[in-house]
């Protein structure tokens with residue numbers, strides 16, 4: 001099977017993430033999309049992160065109705081910060097018959113050459129890139145298996161959600177309903 005690995009902090013998951021996965025499942029040859037919840041992005045400060053299990057729970061609730069979407073906690077038991085090449089190697093060992101590609105937003109292209117063994121990721125797996133406002137993909141010089149999809153732009157981000165909640169805004173339409181209800185019930189991001 002062809003699997004698109006959608007790595008992320010998902011702090012929290014939002015409708016943009018779901019739309020990206022939806023687009024990749026419908027417009028590429030990927031059979032399944034796995035949302036891999038990362039304990040710690042090497043480029044980000046961990047202090048603003050909800051615990052791994054709460055972020056995973058939000059993802060699970062958000063995708064529960066979609067059989068082609070799976071959530072993965074594989075990085076929870078691996079060394080931190082979470083280097084994607086190490087997770088890819090481990091996943092390939094565990095699932096030798098699957099083919100794994102990466103799904104990323106175009107904001108990741110700018111620093112992609114700073115990722116651990118980025119050349120191996122490109123050579124052995126390949127990237128599907130979803131465009132993000134203010135992050136042009138055109139001028140990025142990267143060689144390898146990269147497919148930049150042409151898809152509707154979305155401005156939404158997890159930072160926007162965290163800020164809105166901390167300002168006591170009601171934003172039920174920016175997250176899948178079940179995940180939003182859980183976030184409210186648990187008083188996440190209210191400070």
Ligand SMILES: Nc1ncnc2c1ncn2[C@@H]1O[C@H](COP(=O)(O)OP(=O)(O)OP(=O)(O)O)[C@@H](O)[C@H]1O
Pocket residue numbers: 007008009010011016017020103104105106107108130131132133154155156157158159160
């Ligand atoms: N609106 C968006 N358009 C395109 N890609 C996106 C969008 N939101 C998130 N992504 C991509 O989804 C993946 C996971 O992103 P992440 O969980 O960090 O969300 P985020 O909204 O970027 O979070 P934050 O605002 O906290 O930085 C990354 O590859 C990111 O580029």
Ligand SMILES: O=C(O)c1ccc[n+]([C@@H]2O[C@H](COP(=O)([O-])O)[C@@H](O)[C@H]2O)c1
Pocket residue numbers: 007008009010038040041042043044082083084085114115116
């Ligand atoms: O492997 C690396 O060197 C590397 C560098 C930066 C980011 N990543 C991964 O990219 C994913 C996207 O992170 P984020 O926080 O933007 O959702 C997440 O799984 C990070 O661990 C990985």
